[in-house]
Amino acid sequence: MSEYILEAKDVSFAYPGCTKALDNICVKIEKGKKIVFLGENGAGKSTLFLHFNGILTPQKGKLFFKNQEMKYDNKSLMNLRKSVGIVFQDPDTQLFSANVCQEVSFGPLNLGLCVEETKKCVDTALESTGINDLRNKPTHFLSYGQKKRVTIASIIAMNPEAIIFDEPTTYLDPKHKEQIIDFLEELNQKGTTIILSTHDVNVAYSWADTIVVMKNGKVLKEGTPDVIFNNDELIEKANLKKPLILEIYNELKNNGILPENHRPPRTKNELKQLINNHNIIKNLP
Ligand SMILES: Nc1ncnc2c1ncn2[C@@H]1O[C@H](COP(=O)(O)OP(=O)(O)O)[C@@H](O)[C@H]1O
Ligand SMILES: [Mg+2]
Structure with missing residues (x-):
């Protein structure tokens, strides 16, 4: 039987003074899989991701983490965020430490790991994202692609069970884009559930186990890449491309x-x- 790590059940949410960003969303994320969310700008992908990580709370409906309804007290949120990491689209909204090593150390230290254990996690994270040589660099001097990799390292240093990547390849050059996708594949092979949003239909088609197509705060369709991209009506409705x-x-x-x-x-x-x-x-x- 499938094991689900995250679930949104009838979730609705509106930002103040705004039309609904999420409108009765029902979606289940299977543990260990690669799930790609597709949808034009404003479809609600980022808003849903912020619910998965407990940053936003639903105005209607419920969220579940490993079949348990999410709670929003500090202890429960800390637990959730230990298991479900999120890498925001814009690295500048995520980075706050003076240098790379401090940035990547923050998560493990905050989870209560000792200095020795933190060092191990940081070394592994820097190594696997290919930024070991940047460890003592001030974060504000880094290029966009380097900042992006630092934010990814800061999340994987906490060893989460699931990682959400909000448009991880946007603005990256082709080489770094490919590196990130290869790296996500490696993470998944080690058992991490990977959830990501992208506008790149080629990546979605060749890489995803499951694709969720969203529009206007609703899930239009969920299915395998074959099912999604052989549905011409859906492609047109969601403004996707083959x-x-x-x-x-x-x-x-x-x-x-x-x-x-x-x-x-x-x-x-x-x-x-x-x-x-x-x-x-x-x-x-
Ligand atoms: N911080 C915000 N304040 C007000 N409205 C927002 C905010 N963030 C997103 N929205 C609105 O919510 C809707 C869904 O946006 P979003 O979740 O960012 O979509 P996506 O990530 O698919 O582009 C859009 O109509 C957007 O304008
Ligand atoms: Mg977004």
Whole structure:
């Protein structure tokens, strides 16, 4: 049976003087999975993420962490945030320490770890995000991409069971974008549940286990990448685009070059393999 780490049940929320940011949201996050939230600006993704971490409280409905209804006293929140970390979209809203090492140490120290244990967590976090050489740098001198990696290190130093990444690849150059996605994959392989929002349909298609599509504070649809991106009506309604790999595959299939009865490829390698297997182009490198 599936084990759920987070659940929103009929959750509604409106900011003061604003229309509803969340409108009766029902969604369950399965433990150990990679869940991607897609939706245009203003769909409600960030607002929902702030509910998952207990920063916002619902005006209607309930949130559950490991099947227990969330409570909002200091002790419960501390417990929740130990297990569910959030990396905000803008690193400047998250960073507050003078240098990188202090920033990444804050979480573990705040959780009550001793100096020795904190050092271990910090070293691992700096190493795995590739910013060991930045450890003594003042945070305000870092580039956007470096700041982003510091915020990620500061969260993984606490070893949470689930991490929420709000648009982790926005404004990153292609190389760092790929590095972040590879790194999220590694985290997931170690058992961390990864929840992220993105506008990158290619990443969502090739990487997610489950995709949740949102619009106007509502969940339009939840499903596997195949189900989501083969639903043209949904793609149009949510203002999404088809992933490039799927577009190429559909072109080849519709022109009779590839067979109909094949599972659509999800990655560049799967597409290449399919092309090679059907001898369309000899030996694509
Ligand atoms: N701090 C805020 N104060 C007032 N309204 C907000 C605030 N943050 C978001 N909103 C509004 O809530 C709705 C949902 O926004 P948000 O959760 O940020 O969506 P997304 O992350 O999908 O872009 C939007 O209409 C947005 O304008
Ligand atoms: Mg947002």
